[in-house]
Amino acid sequence: MVSTKEMVRAGMCRALALSVGIGLMALAGCKVPEAPEWDVAVVVPFASDPIGITDLLPSQVQVVDVGGQNTFTVAPEQSAVTYSLGQMCSSCGILQGMVAAVPTFDYVDSLDVPFDPELVSIELLSAHVGLRIDNNLNFDPLRPGAGGYLAIAIRDLYSGATLDSIFIDGDASSLPAGTSMTIDANLAGTMTDGIRAVFYIHSPNDGQTVSIDNGLGAGFDAVLDQIQVTAVTVVVDALTMDEQFDIGFSDDLQDDITDRVQSGEYELQLNHTAELDGTMGVSIAGSPTNLFSSNPALAVNLNSLTFTSGAKQTGVLTASEIDLITGFATAYLGYRGVASGTRTDFGRTELSRFTPDAAIQANFKLTITMRVGQ
Numbered sequence: 001m002v003s004t005k006e007m008v009r010a011g012m013c014r015a016l017a018l019s020v021g022i023g024l025m026a027l028a029g030c031k032v033p034e035a036p037e038w039d040v041a042v043v044v045p046f047a048s049d050p051i052g053i054t055d056l057l058p059s060q061v062q063v064v065d066v067g068g069q070n071t072f073t074v075a076p077e078q079s080a081v082t083y084s085l086g087q088m089c090s091s092c093g094i095l096q097g098m099v100a101a102v103p104t105f106d107y108v109d110s111l112d113v114p115f116d117p118e119l120v121s122i123e124l125l126s127a128h129v130g131l132r133i134d135n136n137l138n139f140d141p142l143r144p145g146a147g148g149y150l151a152i153a154i155r156d157l158y159s160g161a162t163l164d165s166i167f168i169d170g171d172a173s174s175l176p177a178g179t180s181m182t183i184d185a186n187l188a189g190t191m192t193d194g195i196r197a198v199f200y201i202h203s204p205n206d207g208q209t210v211s212i213d214n215g216l217g218a219g220f221d222a223v224l225d226q227i228q229v230t231a232v233t234v235v236v237d238a239l240t241m242d243e244q245f246d247i248g249f250s251d252d253l254q255d256d257i258t259d260r261v262q263s264g265e266y267e268l269q270l271n272h273t274a275e276l277d278g279t280m281g282v283s284i285a286g287s288p289t290n291l292f293s294s295n296p297a298l299a300v301n302l303n304s305l306t307f308t309s310g311a312k313q314t315g316v317l318t319a320s321e322i323d324l325i326t327g328f329a330t331a332y333l334g335y336r337g338v339a340s341g342t343r344t345d346f347g348r349t350e351l352s353r354f355t356p357d358a359a360i361q362a363n364f365k366l367t368i369t370m371r372v373g374q
Helices: 004-018 023-027 090-095 253-257 319-326
Strands: 038-051 061-066 069-074 077-084 099-101 105-114 119-135 149-156 162-169 180-192 194-203 209-211 217-235 239-248 261-271 276-285 299-306 312-317 330-341 343-345 348-354 360-372
Touching (some): 038 330, 090 105, 149 180, 162 180, 261 319, 299 312, 299 319
Antiparallel strands (some): 069 217, 119 217, 261 360, 276 299
16 A cells, blocks of 8 residues: 555656656656556657758858847859950941041940849848959040040849949049059848949040050959848758757666656647748757668657648657667757748749848657556
8 A cells, every 4th residue: 555655755756747847857866656557748848949041041141240140141243244445336347457536435234243043132231342444445435534434333133223323434533544443332222133233434536546456445343242131032942951959868867767658749849930831850869870860770750740830740659769769878859851932022932031040949849658656
């Protein structure tokens, strides 16, 4: 017959075991009565882990700390083009090889600096555009004193919206033969697909004569750099994301449940605001290399979970799976997902918008049913 004292103590142990946050360790200091028999559900908060989004970002997007604040940076993008005098000055063709006054000409063209295809749009904190013009002609196309000029518009590549404009007045600036000019611009706002630098040059006849060489030209170079952004919209098309964490178990844990485990259940809850759909798998193993192993003696794999935010996803574990998990000296918990974006924007699908602090919070716990008192 069980004494009142033993029954009270056993009841206290059961209450501790059922408390979230106490887990199996609550049983270690309690004497298990020989009778009667109870099935006790022990809740083990296994892990609460942030799953980063780095795997879902294009390689040119990085998360950095700027003044204690997480910020996205984007790797520099660059493009260059060369225009010949023959392209810019249609009247110069018949003057090839002659010493003559360079005719008046007007020329407009553009240079694109595109993002990589996976990076669709960036919401700027700041960005810099460096433009360089190399004059490889044998005269100054700005024609100082004659009213020449160069106008540059920096536009959003997707919408065509003007982000900045620059005017170089030939009466105030010059670009002699064989020299270069650098121009800096700082951008803000939103950019989609990249930028387009549109050049318009007006080069009037100032009477100076040169040997007309239509093969000579001018080079234009544009660099988009120093890019810090508050959010990015990217293509997420069946991308794989992996994250793993290690969890130490008590040496007494195996002894506490051996021959007592009846069954187990798991619960996974993901909390996030990411625009994602797809599948999520969880694996528990004794080493990182064994995570998601197809050998059931090395890992317990839980499949067919989803990225659904807030929903509790549950399933059943066998006694042998619980024995395997609690037998690991150090348990490793792995998450592996295959995700696709759910946003439709800019005429494209499978997009997701991310901020630098975005993460998928994974809350995973085990509930182990043990038989005590026998």
